[in-house]
Amino acid sequence: xxxxxxxxxxxxxxxxxxxxxxxxxxxxxxxxxxxxxxxxxxxxxxxxxxxxxxxxxxxxxxxxxxxxxxxxxxxxxxxxxxxxxxxxxxxxxxxxxxxxxxxxxxxxxxxxxxxxxxxxxxxxxxxxxxxxxxxxxxxxxxxxxxxxxxxxxxxxxxxxxxxxxxxxxxxxxxxxxxxxxxxxxxxxxxxxxxx
Numbered sequence: 001x002x003x004x005x006x007x008x009x010x011x012x013x014x015x016x017x018x019x020x021x022x023x024x025x026x027x028x029x030x031x032x033x034x035x036x037x038x039x040x041x042x043x044x045x046x047x048x049x050x051x052x053x054x055x056x057x058x059x060x061x062x063x064x065x066x067x068x069x070x071x072x073x074x075x076x077x078x079x080x081x082x083x084x085x086x087x088x089x090x091x092x093x094x095x096x097x098x099x100x101x102x103x104x105x106x107x108x109x110x111x112x113x114x115x116x117x118x119x120x121x122x123x124x125x126x127x128x129x130x131x132x133x134x135x136x137x138x139x140x141x142x143x144x145x146x147x148x149x150x151x152x153x154x155x156x157x158x159x160x161x162x163x164x165x166x167x168x169x170x171x172x173x174x175x176x177x178x179x180x181x182x183x184x185x186x187x188x189x190x191x192x193x194x195x
Contacts, residue, residue, distance in 0.1 A: 010089035011126035024137070026127045029085040030095075031119060032146040037084055038115060039064065067109030068116060068152055078104045080114040081122060113152055120156035129163050139165035 008014070017023035039057045042064075046055060077099035086093045095118075104110045132140070140161060147153045148170045157166060 009126060009128075009131060011087060024135070026123070027088075028123060028126065029087055030083050030122060032144055034082045034084050034115065034119060035061070035146055035150075038082070038112075064108065064112045065150060068112040069109075071107070071109045071113040072152065072155070074110075076104055076110050076114065077101065078110055078114045079121075080111070080118040082115045082118045083122060087126070116146075116150055116152040117156045119146070120153055120160060124160040129161055132161075133163055137164070139167065141167045141169050143169040 011026055011028070013025050013027075014022045015025060036057065039060050042060060043055050043057070046053060078101075079098045081095045081097075083093050083095035097114075142157060147157060148168055154168065
């Protein structure tokens, strides 16, 4: 175990797991909550501007996704690091925007695409593929509503973690995903052991 601790990024915590194994857990603070905060901020901006409409997160989010999907094959210099809430290992961490131009500043689809890609870029910076493969990790279970519902996030995950087998867990949303995964693991082990 000392080798893992020396090579381990600060963003990863280890916990006891089944059969003497360790569970490596990364639980970033800047995932779906960033998308939710962006949507709520846009709604507030409209209200602040005196544009009162029937906008809600449930209607605005799918529209943002549609606009971002139109940008999928377009090259853009826009890069957003959407770190709004710091991180457990670095509470003072902040986000930033690079490559903003007169062309992309008014394109909400390009902005939403950059935020979506930035979420995964941030994850990859904190838990790089090389670290995972060096530790003998060959697969990842991805849970949460954002990777399940956001094609840009899914594609970026597949790009950056292409050396690993990725499984999207559409049943395990948010923190419940970990508990569901553990319960499935225990159930499967019991079925194998007692069959």
